[in-house]
Amino acid sequence: MRNQQATQLLSELSRPGRVAVTWPACDVPEQPIEDLIPGNFLAEQAPRLPELTEGEVVRHYTNLSTKNMSVDTHYYPLGSCTMKYNPKRNERLASLPGIVDLHPYQDESTIQGMLQLLYELQGIFSEISGLPACSLQPAAGAHGELAALMVAAKYFKSIGEDRKVVLAPDSSHGTNPASAQMAGFKAVSIKSDPNGGVDMEDFHKKLTDDIAVLMITNPSTLGLFEKNIREIADAVHAKGGLVYLDGANMNAILGITRPGDFGADMMHYNPHKTFSGPHGGGGPGAGPICVTDKLEPFLPSPVVAKEGETYKLVFDRPNSIGRVRSFFGNVGVLVRAYCYILSHGPDGLREVSENAVLNANYLLSKIKHFLPVPRGERCMHEFVASAAKLKQERGITAMDIGKRLLDYGFHAPTVYFPLTVPEAIMVEPTETESKETLDAFVQTLFKITEEDAELLHDAPHSTPISRPNEVQAARSPCLRADFCDM
Amino acid sequence: MTYLYNTPDDQAAMLKSIGVETIEDLFATIPSELRLQRDLNLPPKMGELELTQHLSALAAKNASPATHACFLGGGSYDHFVPAVVDALASRGEFYTSYTPYQPEVSQGNLQAMFEYQTLICDLTGMDLSNASLYDGGSALAEAVIMALNTGKRGEKVVVLGTVHPEYRQILQTYFGHLGIEIIEVPCVEGVADLAKLEATVDASTNCVVVQSPNFFGAIEDVAAIAEIAHKNDAVVIQSFDPISLGLLKRPGDLGADIAVAEGHSLGSPMQYGGPYLGIMACNEQFVRRLPGRIVGQTEDRRGNRCWVLTLQTREQHIRREKATSNICTNQGLFALRASIYLALLGPGGLKEAATLCAQKAHYAQSKLTEAERLEPVFGNNPFFKEFVLRDTQGNVDGLLAEAREAGILGGVPLGQFFPEMDDCLLVCVTEKRTKSEIDALARTFSLIHSGGSTIHA
Incomplete structure (x- = not known):
């Protein structure tokens, strides 16, 4: 019963003369447009956009939506992404008039409710992190990393120190070294030890006098709490460096331990993970950062303050790094986090x-009984299994297993990350799944490991498409409907 | 836990399978001296009804465009959003999915992103578009990074003084501490001074950044600016207003090499500043330097046309510190909303929307300046939907306070960005503003005596 037209593109569905939107007649005295704007600035014709009826647009996108897996429809154990249930109440509350429609340059007297919410949220994020100062401005986790590294750079400049090195474990998110590079630092990688923690010998070797920041994900991307975290943080501090916590895995430690208490000086949250913001097919997120008191003057501007009973935006912060984004930040995502x-x-x-x-x-x-989990008997919120043995014995890869899971109605785990585990299969169930769902997932995963290798190499078999040719896509890029031979 | 799945029986069975006595045992790897020995100091839990009442009370403390006619602009705009955009974008299959790492079960998102890229290319007249960035300001910074990383040019970045002041601040934040020279070219009468620009741009110039319509609403002569830049082998980066392209020439037609925009006007609400949509489109030469996600067309094993994330060797999860950008999460949902909006409007609808903005804004400019104390600033510049007014009595705050009393958000005071313009305000008129709202604003302004007191007080 699949609608075959649903694979057509808007441009293929378009017919001249079809209209979906009727604007009101102009209610002010009209003048010829050339009298308002000189002709040399005016386009000869409007951009070539598709022409469709409202019903066609609705059917097109509704059919497209049915080709996606999503948290609302499927179990989505995508490691590192915290694909938890996205509460519907948050959507309604974030869409209230007076919340969703505020203009960012409204006078402060007209947005006291919004400023109160944001002020309270700054405090909430500080309390959960154990770090007293907060900026809500960054637009995503990686943007928070970048902003915090700029804060660190400005701090070192303020005390007259020239520090260039940012250390990060080889199991870290790729955003860590990429952010370090963008902020003007040199990214240096630290090895993991056989148990998935930081290799202390390599750490001490790379911990030089010009250390600026150690970026660490704790719990790590392997789902392990770094048992040496205090020793690591103390060593970095002893060299005059700062410790940055990648907060991607905060879902494991809310109210249990706080980054500020285990030695972090700065961190970001991913509210779209930990605090249930819907992922929207790849965004929006938000990347609020929390820091220690000594780094507070360098946070992006503005921040929200309370004077008496009045909430204010504070711009007059002479040591601030400035802005990393226009306006206040990804407020819609922050409102959902507040509600959550x-x-x-x-x-x-x-x-x-x-x-x-x-x-x-x-x-x-x-799972460990049929798919080895090389690093540890226990985990925090996620763990990394390995298909290396299956690959060696039967030629079955992590990719094959992930693709075959799709046939059974489960989204694939994250595969091939972290890079330190061969044939990695990274599973993060989240708290919003039932035991029955987890049992069904285990049974399916076990069944797949027993299946015929050829069947798995060709999987998935029941999805809207089979495996796409990604090599061709990259070799001869076709990046828009009518421009495929670049 | 509000969204509770595990019953006490479930928990007991699971702990048994794990081989521990209590949930507490699972946290044994966290050294006890690092454990929080108290409850978090947070507000107590609220049920849905209580939370709804709380948020409604907060919302009621705000004056919103639902109750106040909004004449505010400056990069965030009160444009109309058709119901279809909300209805489709709020489908859970779009809303609660993640970045399409598994293309076999993400064709809906991937095709929608591919169509977004196509629509943005058609809208801008550029060769290529990525699948979105965070917002207009950070998109501009990413454009400068891309220009700096491409080719052999020098490192001087030339920015016109009429570019959004917050965007210029972002450039300072991103590049100031890296030793990259950012030169701001002061503008005369609210538009680029071409002679000054010509004197500034030289062989060491990497790129020239222009915004048109600019922060003051005026339409810049981008073609002339591009000519100056290209003579010196510099990249032209234009920040544009997507709605304006229903009427104005496209960045690609004017000589822009990279076009960026704040895209929230295309079907997304103002949300007190975000999340928004960073649009980035460019010429073919940048194909392997573009930041962010890009979707490409290919075939599956059965020969079906399909779409995948592509050119991923640019990206942080593959290249780490050698990536073209650190961006990971982008604004997929807002790219989807922009696509649906453009598909609904079509060429005719976009042109009509742009025309309504221009007609109403020009009517508003003449109507508001009927008040004796208000005069147009940069009044001879052609503009699209925004313009600057000066209060000859120098009390912009008083004017705007009176407007608020009358239920109108009357304009953005410019003193916060330009101290020398503390007697000026920026007025924006979108297609949503009616003649009666414009007339009401004009009436309010003309009724005010000097010093901000009113005759109706």
């Missing part, structure tokens, strides 16, 4: 992490 946190309270947030860790360990306890 208030929906839970302190106990509820801790229970989120407890159940996320319980679910992950339960899966681990079942």
Whole structure:
């Protein structure tokens, strides 16, 4: 019953003369447009956009949507992405008039409710992180990393130190070294030890006197709490460096341990992960950062302050790095995070992490019997299994397993990340899945490991398309409908 | 936990399978001295009804364009969003999916992104578009990075003084501490001074950054600016207003090499500043230096046309510190909304929307300056939907406070960006503003005595 027209492009569906939007007649005295704007600035014709009826647009995009897996429809154990349930109440509340439609340059007297919300959220993020100062401005996790590294650069400049090195473990997100590079630092990689923690010998070797920042993900991308974190942080501080926490994995430690308490000087949150913002097919996110008091003067401007009963935007911050984004930040994502946190309270947030860790360990306890989990008997909110043995014995890869899961109605885990585990399969169940779903996933995964290798190499078999030719896509890029031979 | 799945029985069974007694045992790897020994100090949990009442009370403290006619602009605009955009973009299959790493179960998002890239190319007249960046300001910074990383040019970045002041601040933040020279060319009468630009741009210039329509609403002579830049082998980066392209020549037709924009006007609400949509389109020469996600067309094993994320060797998850940008999460949902908006409007609808903006803005400019104390600033410049007014009595705050009393958000005071313009305000008129709203604003301004007191007080 699939609608065959649904694979057509807008430009193929378009017919001249079809219209979906009727604008009102102009209610002011009209003048010839050439009298308003000189002809040399005017286009001879409007851009060549498709011409469709409203019903066609609705059917086109509705059919497209049915070709996606999503959290609303499928189990989505995509490691490192925290694909938890996205509460519908947050959508309605973030869409209230007076929230969704505010202009960023409204006078402060007309947005006291919004400023109150943002002020409270700054405090909430500081409390959860154990870091007293907060900027809500960065637009995504990687943007938060960049902003925080700029804060670090400005801080070192203010104390007259020239530090160039940013250290990050080889299991870190690719954004860490990329952000370091953009902020003008030199990214240096630290090895992981056989148990997935930081290799302390390599760490001490690379910890030079010109260390600026150590970026660390804790719990790590392997789903392990870094047991040496305090020693690592102390060593960095002893050299005069700063510790940055990549907060991608905060879902494991809410109310249990705080980055500021284990030695971090700066961190970002991914509210679209930890605090349930919908991922929207790849965004929007937000990347609020929290820092220690000594770094507060360097945070991006503006921040929200409270004077008496009045909330204000503070721009007069002479040591600030300035702006990393226009206007205030990704407020819509922040409002959803605020709603999520208030929906839970302190106990509820801790229970989120407890159940996320319980679910992950339960899966681990079942899966390790047929798919090795090289690093550790226990995990935090996620773990990394390896298909290396299956590949060696039967030629079945992590990719094959991921693709075959799609046939059974499960989204694939993250595969081939982190780079330190061969044939990595990174599973993050999140707390918003039932034991029955986890059991069904385990049974399916086991069944797949017993299946015929050829069947797996050709998987998926039941999805809207089979495996695409990605090499061809990259070799001769076709990046728009009518321009395929670049 | 509000969204509770594990019952006590489930938890007991799971702990047994794991081989531990309590959930607490699972956290044994965290040294006890690092554990938080108290509850987080957060507000107590609220149920949905209570939370709704709380958020509604906060919302009620704000004056929104739902109740106040909005004449505010400066990069964020009160344009109309058709119901279809909300209805389609809020489908869970779009809304709650992630970056399409598994193309077999993401063709909906991938095709939508490919169509977005196509629509943006058609809108701008450029060769290529990525699948979105964060917002107009950071997109401009990414454009400068791309220009700096491409080719053998020098490192001088020339920025016109009429570019959005916040965008210029972002450039300072991104590049100031890296030792890259950013030269701002002061503008005369609210538009680029071509002679000054010509004197500034030289062989060491990497790129020239122009915004048109510019921050003051005026239409810049981008073609002439591009000619000056290209004579010196510099890249032309234009920040544009997507709605304006229903009427104005496209960046690609004017000689821009990279075109960036704040794209939220295309079907997304103002949301107090974000999330928005960073549009980036460019010429073919930048194909392997573009930042962010890019979708390409290919075939599956059965020969079906399909779409995938492509050219990923540019990206951070492959290249780490050698990537073209650190961007990972982008604004997929807002790219989708922009696509649906453009598909609904079509060429005719976009032209009509742009025409309504221009007609109403010009009517508003003449109507508002009927008030004796207000005069047009840079009044001879052609403009699209925004213009600058000067309060000859120097009390912009008083004017705007009176307008608020009358239920109108009357304009953006410019003193916050340009101290020498503290007697000026920027007025924006979109297709949503009606003649009666414009007349009401004019009436309010003309009724005000000096010093901001009113006769109706």
